[in-house]
Amino acid sequence: MPKVDASTRKRVTADWAGAFEGFDVWKPLRLARRIGPVVQGITLDVNTVGDAYFPTAHIHCLSRDFPVVSLGLAQRLQTSSGVQESIRFSRHEADFPGAVRVLAEQSTLSLFQPPTIEQIVNACHSFAFNWQNMGFPPAVDVVEDSVLIAATVERGDLVEAGLKLARELAGVWQKARLPLDWVSAEVWLEGLTARVSDHDSLSRVVSGQVLKHKLQKVRELPIDSGAAQ
Known part of the structure; x- marks a missing residue:
């Protein structure tokens, strides 16, 4: 099966952005928000064939000079038996609502309320x-x-x-x-x-990392350090 076109990627990205309104579209198939020196992201990581994607929650530290926004602490969507689960682009409309719910449940860090x-x-x-x-x-x-x-x-x-x-x-x-x-x-x-x-x-x-990775358009949330008041 040929790789999906740009319009499909844009539509899939928009659907996920609509499900997680606390995130911005950073790039096609990549959502992000900034929490101080941390980028929290949701990446729709395309498989090698190009016909499916793995929903992946992750973070990236901006406090180190790094050439890309990495998938730190990556948590891919998993089945109940712990197997990584992909979503075929051809079945996106049917499968992504359930994937949204499960990824949010499985993520160590909240994908709704910004983590401290x-x-x-x-x-x-x-x-x-x-x-x-x-x-x-x-x-x-x-x-x-x-x-x-x-x-x-x-x-x-x-x-x-x-x-x-x-x-x-x-x-x-x-x-x-x-x-x-x-x-x-x-x-x-x-x-x-x-x-x-x-x-x-x-x-x-x-x-410097914000500029290098063109993260200026990604919202920067107020920092909650989590310290006791």
Whole structure:
């Protein structure tokens, strides 16, 4: 089956945007909203054949210089048995209402009420911890993102919690599975601590990333840090 045309992609994107009115259309098949230094997105990730898409909830940290808006903490729509589920473009009208409901139920972070920074950071911590327990490669970037996000909004308590988790995980990560440029846990932790101590630099990175990825048209929601009042 040939890949779907631009008009179909536009129509499918509009349907999902109508279902999640808290998000804006960023690109075809991609919805997004900004929560401070975080992009929360819903991506309709097209399969290799091009005849179906995987609804995927995710986040992206703007506090690091990165060439694309990534699918961090990606959660694809799943069946009740835990199998990733795609929606055929030919069956979109029939299947997408149910997919909307299930994706919203399965997403760790709310797709309706904007999550707080604390909820986002805690989701990163849980992901990194669970990833390690399941035997997957170290979630170095996720741990870094949790700390960078917290530092950007000046949540010192969450920064310390993230650095504590970083120290714990760095002590059990297998070196053979770490990034090729990894020198040592000490060097990594020192570098991460230095980055989060420079708030002005983090803010400049966020501003630069917004421009680079053309996110100006995406709504920026008020930041709820989640801190106790």
